[in-house]
Amino acid sequence: xxxxxxxxxxxxxxxxxxxxxxxxxxxxxxxxxxxxxxxxxxxxxxxxxxxxxxxxxxxxxxxxxxxxxxxxxxxxxxxxxxxxxxxxxxxxxxxxxxxxxxxxxxxxxxxxxxxxxxxxxxxxxxxxxxxxxxxxxxxxxxxxxxxxxxxxxxxxxxxxxxxxxxxxxxxxxxxxxxxxxxxxxxxxxxxxxxxxxxxxxxxxxxxxxxxxxxxxxxxxxxxxxxxxxxxxxxxxxxxxxxxxxxxxxxxxxxxxxxxxxxxxxxxxxxxxxxxxxxxxxxxxxxxxxxxxxxxxxxxxxxxxxxxxxxxxxxxxxxxxxxxxxxxxxxxxxxxxxxxxxxxxxxxxxxxxxxxxxxxxxxxxxxxxxxxxxxxxxxxxxxxxxxxxxxxxxxxxxxxxxxxxxxxxxxxxxxxxxxxxxxxxxxxxxxxxxxxxxxxxxxxxxxxxxxxxxxxxxxxxxxxxxxxxxxxxxxxxx
Amino acid sequence: xxxxxxxxxxxxxxxxxxxxxxxxxxxxxxxxxxxxxxxxxxxxxxxxxxxxxxxxxxxxxxxxxxxxxxxxxxxxxxxxxxxxxxxxxxxxxxxxxxxxxxxxxxxxxxxxxxxxxxxxxxxxxxxxxxxxxxxxxxxxxxxxxxxxxxxxxxxxxxxxxxxxxxxxxxxxxxxxxxxxxxxxxxxxxxxxxxxxxxxxxxxxxxxxxxxxxxxxxxxxxxxxxxxxxx
Amino acid sequence: xxxxxxxxxxxxxxxxxxxxxxxxxxxxxxxxxxxxxxxxxxxxxxxxxxxxxxxxxxxxxxxxxxxxxxxxxxxxxxxxxxxxxxxxxxxxxxxxxxxxxxxxxxxxxxxxxxxxxxxxxxxxxxxxxxxxxxxxxxxxxxxxxxxxxxxxxxxxxxxxxxxxxxxxxxxxxxxxxxxxxxxxxxxxxxxxxxxxxxxxxxxxxxxxxxxxxxxxxxxxxxxxxxxxxxxxxxxxxxxxxxxxxxxxxxxxxxxxxxxxxx
Ligand code: SF4
Numbered sequence: 028x029x030x031x032x033x034x035x036x037x038x039x040x041x042x043x044x045x046x047x048x049x050x051x052x053x054x055x056x057x058x059x060x061x062x063x064x065x066x067x068x069x070x071x072x073x074x075x076x077x078x079x080x081x082x083x084x085x086x087x088x089x090x091x092x093x094x095x096x097x098x099x100x101x102x103x104x105x106x107x108x109x110x111x112x113x114x115x116x117x118x119x120x121x122x123x124x125x126x127x128x129x130x131x132x133x134x135x136x137x138x139x140x141x142x143x144x145x146x147x148x149x150x151x152x153x154x155x156x157x158x159x160x161x162x163x164x165x166x167x168x169x170x171x172x173x174x175x176x177x178x179x180x181x182x183x184x185x186x187x188x189x190x191x192x193x194x195x196x197x198x199x200x201x202x203x204x205x206x207x208x209x210x211x212x213x214x215x216x217x218x219x220x221x222x223x224x225x226x227x228x229x230x231x232x233x234x235x236x237x238x239x240x241x242x243x244x245x246x247x248x249x250x251x252x253x254x255x256x257x258x259x260x261x262x263x264x265x266x267x268x269x270x271x272x273x274x275x276x277x278x279x280x281x282x283x284x285x286x287x288x289x290x291x292x293x294x295x296x297x298x299x300x301x302x303x304x305x306x307x308x309x310x311x312x313x314x315x316x317x318x319x320x321x322x323x324x325x326x327x328x329x330x331x332x333x334x335x336x337x338x339x340x341x342x343x344x345x346x347x348x349x350x351x352x353x354x355x356x357x358x359x360x361x362x363x364x365x366x367x368x369x370x371x372x373x374x375x376x377x378x379x380x381x382x383x384x385x386x387x388x389x390x391x392x393x394x395x396x397x398x399x400x401x402x403x404x405x406x407x408x409x410x411x412x413x414x415x416x417x418x419x420x421x422x423x424x425x426x427x428x429x430x431x432x433x434x435x436x437x438x439x440x441x442x443x444x445x446x447x448x449x450x451x452x453x454x455x456x457x458x459x460x461x462x463x464x465x466x467x468x469x470x471x472x473x474x475x476x477x478x479x480x481x482x483x484x485x486x487x488x489x490x491x492x493x494x495x496x497x498x499x500x501x502x503x504x
Numbered sequence: 505x506x507x508x509x510x511x512x513x514x515x516x517x518x519x520x521x522x523x524x525x526x527x528x529x530x531x532x533x534x535x536x537x538x539x540x541x542x543x544x545x546x547x548x549x550x551x552x553x554x555x556x557x558x559x560x561x562x563x564x565x566x567x568x569x570x571x572x573x574x575x576x577x578x579x580x581x582x583x584x585x586x587x588x589x590x591x592x593x594x595x596x597x598x599x600x601x602x603x604x605x606x607x608x609x610x611x612x613x614x615x616x617x618x619x620x621x622x623x624x625x626x627x628x629x630x631x632x633x634x635x636x637x638x639x640x641x642x643x644x645x646x647x648x649x650x651x652x653x654x655x656x657x658x659x660x661x662x663x664x665x666x667x668x669x670x671x672x673x674x675x676x677x678x679x680x681x682x683x684x685x686x687x688x689x690x691x692x693x694x695x696x697x698x699x700x701x702x703x704x705x706x707x708x709x710x711x712x713x714x715x716x717x718x719x720x721x722x723x724x725x726x727x728x729x730x731x732x733x734x
Numbered sequence: 735x736x737x738x739x740x741x742x743x744x745x746x747x748x749x750x751x752x753x754x755x756x757x758x759x760x761x762x763x764x765x766x767x768x769x770x771x772x773x774x775x776x777x778x779x780x781x782x783x784x785x786x787x788x789x790x791x792x793x794x795x796x797x798x799x800x801x802x803x804x805x806x807x808x809x810x811x812x813x814x815x816x817x818x819x820x821x822x823x824x825x826x827x828x829x830x831x832x833x834x835x836x837x838x839x840x841x842x843x844x845x846x847x848x849x850x851x852x853x854x855x856x857x858x859x860x861x862x863x864x865x866x867x868x869x870x871x872x873x874x875x876x877x878x879x880x881x882x883x884x885x886x887x888x889x890x891x892x893x894x895x896x897x898x899x900x901x902x903x904x905x906x907x908x909x910x911x912x913x914x915x916x917x918x919x920x921x922x923x924x925x926x927x928x929x930x931x932x933x934x935x936x937x938x939x940x941x942x943x944x945x946x947x948x949x950x951x952x953x954x955x956x957x958x959x960x961x962x963x964x965x966x967x968x969x970x971x972x973x974x975x976x977x978x979x980x981x982x983x984x985x986x987x988x989x990x991x992x993x994x995x996x
Binding site for chain 3: 479
Binding site: 051054055058070071072075076079083089090091092093094095096097104105111112113117161162163164167180181182183185186187190210211213214218221222225226240241242244250251252253255256258259260270275276277278279281282284285292294295296297298299300301302303304305306307308310311312313314322324328329331332333 | 567693
């Protein structure tokens with residue numbers, strides 16, 4: 028996936044001017060956050076479960092090597108294979124090799140953010156294997172050749188009219204004048220087309236929401252049931268997952284499932300939670316004959332033990348996106364890569380390099396809403412600041428901003444000098460405002476005054492007035 | 505690529521400042537796995553039998569499943585026929601007859617034509633038996649196996665599930681325990697190829713956040729609870 | 735306000751914040767009055783400037799640390815440090831200690847300062863346990879929960895509790911009172927269009943309440959919202975909560991004209 032994260036500002040400006048996107052984002056903010064709130068209210072133990080979910084993930088990260096080895100041993104005992112991959116390229120090569128071995132022409136896929144991360148579709152296509160996304164939203168954006176704009180609702184940015192246009196353009200075999208006004212008609216059309224693909228597929232490629240060390244199981248969470256058709260119909264099931272998806276036991280997975288759907292969509296449980304363990308057993312009437320887990324590092328071990336360690340707790344629920352006022356203003360594509368919102372702003376620089384995603388950690392007010400709703404309590408604002416610190420230290424902060432800050436910091440560090448200049452400045456500004464109480468334009472704050480007035484200072488600083496009035500109470504210096 | 509495993513594990517140990525591969529942590533990790541202790545279990549499902557079954561029904565209906573109760577396995581075919589008739593569905597279904605679960609006398613309901621086997625996508629209606637139900641969220645637990653192919657649960661537009669009242673547990677943790685108790689093999693494994701938790705019929709809100717049922721999986725999920733002894 | 739035994743008055747250092755100092759002194763006076771009425775001895779050290787947050791949030795920890803050092807030295811001898819801003823209070827309380835990772839002495843001093851630092855309304859309610867009496871404000875107000883006050887300082891019910899004691903005042907909650915207004919310090923200058931979208935949503939939400947006055951406890955947010963309200967020609971008045979609680983809400987509101995000509 029080509030990144031445009033470096034162009035965040037331009038991307039964001041484009042997004043702000045897009046009225047259709049705005050409607051879509053309004054719908055999102057009307058739905059998910061309210062549903063999450065209700066679900067949380069309905070479960071008195073919700074906050075305590077969040078603590079436990081955080082602790083489970085934390086514990087796993089501290090012992091990641093042991094849990095991965097345990098997981099691998101159980102997969103092998105169940106008749107499956109684990110493929111360890113350091114990089115996106117290794118994972119692509121491995122998956123392609125497995126597809127070729129299976130003689131695959133068509134690979135059905137259920138939504139996997141790791142799949143997006145390593146751009147597996149492009150790779151398979153390039154080598155003559157047809158990848159078919161089966162999650163409805165993911166299918167739509169695959170047809171449009173777009174990246175997902177939300178980690179759990181990939182086509183959230185599109186209107187039904189746009190989707191209908193895409194279907195008419197791509198589904199050439201169907202009657203040109205068929206009615207496609209209603210979401211139901213769009214769903215039925217996609218369902219029909221994908222049914223044939225499910226049956227024809229030689230390999231099913233899924234992601235995993237979790238990997239369970241106790242049993243060697245992989246956990247899949249969906250609402251549509253597409254993942255279940257993806258692994259149960261073809262001859263080969265490949266699971267693509269990154270290292271940090273591991274949890275110790277079925278009980279631990281259960282705790283995380285209790286907070287996952289509630290945080291994501293506000294459901295008590297997603298419709299389908301699936302635990303896959305190895306290939307088809309003797310006597311089974313269906314199921315895959317081969318079971319492969321592609322275990323991907325792709326930058327995770329670099330995050331481990333460092334400033335971004337806690338980000339590896341993320342269970343990809345999307346709550347931080349749904350509640351982020353920046354995300355709700357510009358949508359997911361502005362972030363320019365497969366992830367978005369607060370988790371994307373922390374993760375993307377880790378995965379594609381800070382220099383390629385300079386704006387992402389800065390485009391935040393650090394309002395803290397993301398951390399407030401994150402089911403595993405990831406301190407996202409702290410990590411955004413950590414990126415800013417690295418940028419500042421690497422002199423990646425713009426010259427003007429650095430100069431401005433140094434100037435301000437210099438005065439702030441010299442109280443007596445600060446006082447003199449402060450009094451002069453506010454006096455001058457006050458005069459300039461001529462009693463109107465505000466400015467409509469202010470050269471050095473151009474950005475501010477394009478959309479807002481600037482309230483004018485009152486004329487004298489508080490400190491000078493206080494000390495002028497009440498010398499007796501001036502206190503310590 | 506052969507060395508990827510070693511390099512990844514090595515990188516983890518370096519990052520965790522713990523170059524020794526096997527030590528006390530490994531033992532405590534093994535112990536934690538073996539103990540598989542339950543974490544906090546919400547109080548919601550901890551109820552007496554009647555209230556638990558009621559909660560299961562309420563929660564399942566909350567997520568657009570429909571629920572009926574019959575007093576014995578013999579009542580299942582009549583209930584299925586009634587449900588199909590009411591929804592204008594064909595009186596034809598696919599299921600597995602040889603089962604370790606309840607033996608359902610399908611042949612007594614002559615209106616129904618019953619086919620046997622896994623699903624291939626041509627069926628309108630499939631019937632399968634649940635291993636358990638979970639009251640906490642109205643969830644069905646389905647195990648794959650010779651008598652319960654996974655495809656029955658996902659391919660048909662109408663999925664009917666038979667669930668014994670005694671198999672309705674309060675929470676998921678009880679199900680894991682039961683699975684370990686009843687299914688552990690000589691090799692010490694208990695997980696079937698697939699465990700499916702199913703909570704309501706399939707759905708998608710990917711188009712403009714409009715909730716639509718029947719995305720890829722079933723549009724209708726009908727649960728028939730069988731009272732009386734299992 | 736209730737009396738405190740006169741034996742040893744609680745000595746409070748008022749950290750006015752740079753925005754109050756430079757743009758709206760009456761918030762400083764109102765804060766001091768509230769504290770004095772509650773029986774505190776109030777001092778305003780001259781050595782205070784800014785809390786250092788602009789530098790800190792820009793990743794410039796060295797400068798933030800230099801400023802923090804000055805602030806710690808200026809305030810560490812008071813019984814309490816009170817700040818009429820959740821954001822600056824949050825900086826002192828939650829971020830100063832982390833700035834001195836390699837200097838145990840300063841880190842300890844930062845922690846002890848943090849332990850006695852409070853946001854103004856939380857200090858009045860939780861520490862001094864005072865009620866507001868004998869103050870009036872005629873009209874309907876709505877209250878914006880600034881992000882730092884709400885999420886870093888746990889300020890939510892305290893301002894509402896105090897407002898409940900103001901005669902004639904009725905509080906109309908906004909649906910999105912907990913949503914960020916888009917100020918974010920340098921954010922609003924660096925990303926003015928995104929910030930603009932956020933403050934517009936905020937303004938719509940405020941207008942929906944029908945309240946005549948918008949209150950909050952953070953001047954940065956208030957200036958941002960007042961600036962947008964004025965630009966959109968909306969007459970809602972904007973004030974810091976301290977002005978209302980201290981009965982000092984008779985001067986021009988934030989960004990409003992001094993004389994009645996505008
Ligand atoms: S960071 Fe937290 S809230 Fe955001 S997606 Fe990850 S788990 Fe969910």
